[in-house]
Amino acid sequence: MNVGTASLPCVTHALRRFAPAKINLGLSVLGLLPGGYHALHTLMVPLDVGDELEVSPAETLNLTVQGADLPHDGRNLVYRAAQAYLDAARVQAGAGIVLHKRLPLASGLGGGSSDAASTLLALAELYPARVDLHTLATRLGADVPFFLVGSPALAEGIGERLTPLSLPPLHLVLINPGTAVSAADAYRWLDETRQFTPPLDVQAIRAALEAGRPLPFFNALQAGVLARHPEIGAALTALSAAGLHSPLMSGSGSTCFALARSSEQAQQAAAELQRAYPACWIRAAEGRERSEG
Template sequence: MQVFAPAKINLGLSVLGVRSDGYHDLHSLMVPLATGDELELEPASELSLRVLGADLPCDSRNLVYRAAHAYLDAAGMARGAAITLHKQLPLASGLGGGSSDAASTLRALHEMYPADVDLPGLALRLGADVPFFLLGSAAIAEGVGERLSPVQTGPLSLVLLNPGVEVSAREAYLWLDETGAFTSELDVQAIVQGLAAGSEEVPYFNALQPAVVARHPLIQVALDALRDAGLHAPLMSGSGSTCFALAQDAMHADRAAQVLAARYPDWWIQATSTQ
């Protein structure tokens, strides 16, 4: 069984404050992309994982392994699965790659070994972004990310640019806590209208961006590079370091990605679209 695990971007990320349990209250518009990782799964007597394309652990330190173990355990399966993760997204990049891989693993194993299992419950225990990828559509995410409201954003062409900086999500939120620069809810209606109109500026923001950029100035270079390439409304996705900017259409995105790749040959650059 071959499974695609899409990346995501945040078309705006507001951090409303810190909860009593230490987590953060979020308000974000998240969309899946046509770019992502791939997984291969086949039935086996035991659970095993191998990773191609990245130096990642293949045991319980890996979210794919934990997702598979959680499903097999909840389903009461005596069998396992041989899983191969083809890692194509950069690590610690704000694109939700690990969470998407985990959600895709849950869905694939549910198809391989059908059982009465609470997939959303398993997803939330694995990580705050995993329920979004299990949903599989654009959504407003609230709470820690578990309260999801599907929304239509329309097709978008864009360019992703990662300058080779790995950012810990935990540290990004700690840096925001230090500043206390929490933000109000996104104006989702205005964002969706701006996207539909192809506006040069879209009224979204990322509450984490200022503190992350202050510690990783190369991310600001990436944001400026996207605009200099003729794209609009650049923004950092999630906790970074991947940035994105919108294009007029797929051809515009491809041309801009080629220009950026020539200027920054060591950076990870992708022309893509929303799903």
């Protein structure tokens, strides 16, 4: 076999991969970049909730999605990620992929990007080759490279410049009111106001986490989204009323989160919120220091 070409799988059984959600412990949009991109400064943290994938060797590329009504072809980021890897590795075969979708769609948790990154990592194990996964990930989407890192990281540029960080344990509650928010819309609403923001004070955020104090962070996209989706503001209010601190919208929304003092408090608050808001998607979660296969 030639270097850089993978024709036969190194693994003959299905690989199961967890695709973690993420939150943004603050999201600053510094301004516009050429090509319609935005300059970001955000602290991203993978969580212990997410989607799952099964990836098996196959003659052709095929994708099945369970748990959500999503396309099974090139309109799906998982499919595009798989095709990108197979092409780059010059694989003369394909892969059978089953995506078990458990995160809400268009929710600011990075689900699609995480699914794509997990696909790249699984295929790199299935068909090893000299392929630059970071380059492929950057082409697929701004958040995809982060999920290759598998730990908290400061993301800069369009999200591709990553500095891994170690953070204190995180206990939090997530609430999604059932509203899908397009990231493109959220950024467009910010562009209309030109209310770009300064870099986050990462050291102050880390110090507040260590001390258990409210976090000195913000989300540059939040004001524009809340102006059009008051139910997201109601979710933030509900988190505060449940005794949690530092409520914030994650990414472009619509999922919001707030921090708890302990896992027990997070579990109790999530259960109480679920009883009060049965139509919402609510989870207690913890931060992950690294991805696990």
